[in-house]
Amino acid sequence: MYISDETIEKFIKEDIPYLDLTSCILNIAEQKGKIRFVCREEAVICGTEEVIRIFKKFDVTPVNFVQSGTKVGSNTVIIEGEGDSEKLHMVWKVSMNILEYACGIATRTWRLIEKARVMNPNIQVVTTRKGFPGTKELSIKAVVCGGGFPHRLGLSESVLIFPQHIAFLGGVENLLKAMDSIKAKACENKVIVEVERVEEAIKVCEAGADGVQVDKMKSEELHEAVKILRNINPNLVILAAGGINISNVEDYAKTGVNAIVTSAVYFGKPVDIGTEMEKVT
Secondary structure: OOOOHHHHHHHHHHHOOOOOHHHHHHOOOOOEEEEEEEEOOOEEOOOHHHHHHHHHHOOOEEEEEOOOOOEEOOOEEEEEEEEEHHHHHHHHHHHHHHHHHHHHHHHHHHHHHHHHHHHOOOOEEEEOOOOOOOOHHHHHHHHHHOOOEEOOOOOOOOEEEOHHHHHHHOOHHHHHHHHHHHHHHOOOOOEEEEEOOHHHHHHHHHHOOOEEEEEOOOHHHHHHHHHHHHHHOOOOEEEEEOOOOOOOHHHHHOOOOOEEEEOHHHOOOOOOEEEEEEEOO
């Protein structure tokens, strides 16, 4: 996963506009020391490679680290570094923030997939574009480390027709009439249409759409809808979206959809990462 230097620099500049004033006042800036980040709970690790890049910008030498995507138990040391005291304090909080939030997203993704695949071993969990602005690169990396994939990285890469688009076409019937033309224009892409009712899904399927994204439908109703749609087109891509999280993902996974579309992994408690420092003589 590519995280730009611009993003790394932005993370650093937010926390360190100039210097570590406290280390300077205490006159400890040039003392040698070691920093250690400890994951205090079971988690999927993400962000250690970015922390190493931050270390190097401050001449902090990485000693060892756990690669992103690794599952660890509680009280696991995930990264260590050595350097001047002032530099250790400068990398401390920005590194901890990256680790706590990225590991949180990765761990929630992993747990969601684990529950979903109890019911459907072939199902995928994909994430929406609803991450907090400015965090996309790291958030997507965390999702992938947890075993998921992005639903859409941006508007330019896929064709997903929402009701908000259909409003400008003059209604669903006009969309259905234009389906062949739409598919011809997007011949290298699947054409997916978001629907909220079974009747809409059937019409869209019969018109030749490559897939449907079913939004906010109860899992029991969706289960029946999947049966109907598969009879019309066994190869139809069916996505379940809208309010799906760790508490109900199993219900949606057993409906037979291809993938769960969710924003839930972006929001929640960060993983508990502790930081230890010691003087090295």
